[in-house]
Amino acid sequence: MSTVKIPMPLRVPELAPSLGRVVVPRRVAEPWVPIDDVREALATRVLELAGEARAAAAQEDRDRVLDAVSRRAWLAAWERAVRRVAERVIEALDERIERAAWRVRMPHRRWRRRLLSTPEKRAVAARLATGGEPFVGALDALDAVAARVRDASVLDKAAHAEWQDALRGAARRLEAAWLALEAVAMEEERRWSPEIEALERWRPSLWPVVVLWAPFAAALVWLGLILGGYVAAPLWLAARLGF
Numbered sequence: 001m002s003t004v005k006i007p008m009p010l011r012v013p014e015l016a017p018s019l020g021r022v023v024v025p026r027r028v029a030e031p032w033v034p035i036d037d038v039r040e041a042l043a044t045r046v047l048e049l050a051g052e053a054r055a056a057a058a059q060e061d062r063d064r065v066l067d068a069v070s071r072r073a074w075l076a077a078w079e080r081a082v083r084r085v086a087e088r089v090i091e092a093l094d095e096r097i098e099r100a101a102w103r104v105r106m107p108h109r110r111w112r113r114r115l116l117s118t119p120e121k122r123a124v125a126a127r128l129a130t131g132g133e134p135f136v137g138a139l140d141a142l143d144a145v146a147a148r149v150r151d152a153s154v155l156d157k158a159a160h161a162e163w164q165d166a167l168r169g170a171a172r173r174l175e176a177a178w179l180a181l182e183a184v185a186m187e188e189e190r191r192w193s194p195e196i197e198a199l200e201r202w203r204p205s206l207w208p209v210v211v212l213w214a215p216f217a218a219a220l221v222w223l224g225l226i227l228g229g230y231v232a233a234p235l236w237l238a239a240r241l242g243f
Contacts, residue, residue: 010149012053013164019043020170022178027057028094031182032189035085035090039178042081046174049073071139078132078174085181086125089188090116093124096192100199116197124188126149129179138173142166 016023022043025036049068056064067073094115101111116124147174149163 009060010053010057010062010160011019011164012050012057012065013168015046015050015167015171017047018168018175019186020175022046022175033088033185034187035088035182038081038084039087041084042077042174042178045077045080046074046171049077056169061152066150070146071143073194074139074170074174075136078135081178082125082129082132082181082230084163085185086121086128088184089128089185090121092123093188093192096196097199100196101202104200104202106199106202111199114195127188128181128184132177132183134171135173135177137165138170142170 022039025039053065053068056062056068097114097116098111101114145159145166147162149159
């Protein structure tokens with residue numbers, strides 16, 4: 001007689017406590033570039049995914065539950081947040097460079113070359129994403145547990161508990177990843193400060209003034225000496241001046 005396998009009902013744990021400072025920030029100083037709306041959007045998206053999973057669990061739709069809180073869904077939310085923060089940081093740096101250039105009256109073509117290049121923008125985005133490596137590792141672990149819990153029966157309580165722990169662990173790693181991203185964003189300001197300060201010390205070169213005005217000044221001095229009688233005027237000038 002074959003045993004009927006009853007699927008294990010999935011219960012999505014409350015994730016807000018594990019998200020910690022992604023939900024409720026606690027900082028000594030505010031970020032130099034506004035990113036709180038990005039943080040809030042990230043927290044909202046993760047909690048929305050958990051809500052979608054709970055709704056699917058109420059309908060006993062295991063596939064939808066696991067898909068809603070899957071590695072793919074979590075990673076998409078994180079990558080979008082990183083991309084938006086990178087755009088904010090790059091835009092803020094370019095604005096500071098432009099303002100500094102305008103203050104010292106640097107020529108437009110010259111300061112445009114000081115803006116972040118495409119490779120530099122990519123480097124900023126890559127540095128901002130580095131703190132997410134442990135989070136991605138936690139998502140890999142979640143993916144592996146989800147594969148086991150998909151076919152778990154009511155007797156496989158350990159698999160269900162492991163899946164819940166993996167969800168909480170991914171949320172905690174997401175908090176750590178966000179805090180690391182904030183720290184890197186702060187570091188980007190320090191990284192670019194010397195270049196912006198050097199730009200603020202820029203002064204236009206004097207050689208065009210010397211080249212243009214030195215002959216004119218010499219001519220004025222020579223003419224003054226002639227008019228003062230200290231130097232004899234050439235014939236063509238004497239004729240014009242009536243000497």
